[in-house]
Amino acid sequence: MDGLERLAIFIAVLLIMIALELLIPRRQLRHSRWQRWSANFSLSLLSMVLMRFTIASAALFAATIASENKWGLLNHIDLGIGMQFILSIVLLDLAIYGQHRASHQWPWLWRLHKVHHTDLDFDVTTAIRFHPIEILLSMCYKVICILIIGVNPVAVIIFEIILSSCALFNHSNVKLPLAIDKVLRLVLVTPDMHRVHHSVIQTETDSNYGFSMSVWDRLFGSYVAQPKLGHNNMTIGLSQYQHIDDVSVSRLLLMPFK
Numbered sequence: 001m002d003g004l005e006r007l008a009i010f011i012a013v014l015l016i017m018i019a020l021e022l023l024i025p026r027r028q029l030r031h032s033r034w035q036r037w038s039a040n041f042s043l044s045l046l047s048m049v050l051m052r053f054t055i056a057s058a059a060l061f062a063a064t065i066a067s068e069n070k071w072g073l074l075n076h077i078d079l080g081i082g083m084q085f086i087l088s089i090v091l092l093d094l095a096i097y098g099q100h101r102a103s104h105q106w107p108w109l110w111r112l113h114k115v116h117h118t119d120l121d122f123d124v125t126t127a128i129r130f131h132p133i134e135i136l137l138s139m140c141y142k143v144i145c146i147l148i149i150g151v152n153p154v155a156v157i158i159f160e161i162i163l164s165s166c167a168l169f170n171h172s173n174v175k176l177p178l179a180i181d182k183v184l185r186l187v188l189v190t191p192d193m194h195r196v197h198h199s200v201i202q203t204e205t206d207s208n209y210g211f212s213m214s215v216w217d218r219l220f221g222s223y224v225a226q227p228k229l230g231h232n233n234m235t236i237g238l239s240q241y242q243h244i245d246d247v248s249v250s251r252l253l254l255m256p257f258k
Contacts, residue, residue: 003057006161013165017124017172026175026191027232029121035244037125042249043115044128047135059160062143063153072150088155089162090213095145096163097216099138100209111256112137117205118241118252122198127171131256166212170194189214196227200235200242204228 066072074084103113112134119126130138146156170189185193189210197208207224210216217223227234241247 006157009161010164010168013168014124017168017174021123021173024175026173026195027122029123029173030236031120031244033123036119036121036123039247039249039252040119040125040129043130043132043252046253047130047132050132050136051139058139058143059146059156060153062146063151063156066147066150067152070150071147073148075150084152085155085158088149088151089159091149092142092145092151092155092159093163093211093213094216095142095149096211097209097213097220099141100211101220101222103134104206104209109134109137114238115252115255117198117238118247118255119198120237120242120244120247121173122171122195122236123173124168124171126198127167131252133256162212170211185214187214188212192226192231195231195234195236196224198236199227199229200237200239201228204234205238 066075070076074087077084079087103109112131115131115134116126116129119129145151151159166189170191171194172191174191176184176190176192181190181192184190189208189212193208193214194210196204199205204224204227207222208217209222214223229235235242
């Protein structure tokens with residue numbers, strides 16, 4: 001599966017979630033989509049351009065090198081192809097959970113990651129709102145994890161598709177029936193679960209770090225089931241960035257350096 005096919009899957013999931021947000025929204029948005037989406041898509045486009053001309057294929061290349069040279073943990077354990085594939089996905093997801101948690105606890109990483117949290121509403125485009133430098137560092141971290149774990153190339157491709165699709169899903173402003181949400185969040189991070197993470201209340205911001213699998217938050221004590229003020233009354237974003245002019249593209253790009 002090449003880059004164009006993965007991009008097509010990403011765009012398809014994005015469009016599906018946008019359509020569902022229009023049909024069954026969870027919350028009424030506070031700000032115009034144009035103001036927020038222009039910033040979110042601009043950041044995403046800048047990240048794509050930066051990655052395209054730097055290390056866009058680094059994860060797949062690292063997996064190929066690890067596989068050919070038998071580098072990494074899984075290349076030295078005889079588990080069978082199926083179990084090795086499952087463990088690759090699970091361990092990579094755990095690694096992303098650890099990265100996300102570190103991004104909140106290490107000040108120099110938070111300076112970059114807070115750009116994601118300054119979105120004043122919560123919808124599918126929030127999932128692509130990251131500082132380009134954070135995207136670059138994230139890829140470098142992923143390469144290291146792939147080499148240590150010994151992930152094969154196919155597992156890397158599948159994981160990237162799962163990760164991006166889950167991120168679009170759990171950042172969406174889609175209203176799931178509570179019964180479905182209750183069952184689904186036993187396995188996956190749902191929009192209601194991840195929305196808590198985007199609350200201005202610090203204890204809620206520092207919770208629910210999972211991107212795909214919900215088990216890590218329960219296992220490591222960072223799970224918060226519901227926002228204190230409820231999903232309709234909670235305030236999204238960071239308390240010090242609650243004006244739309246504070247989160248223009250130019251200010252978002254410079255934010256980590258101020």
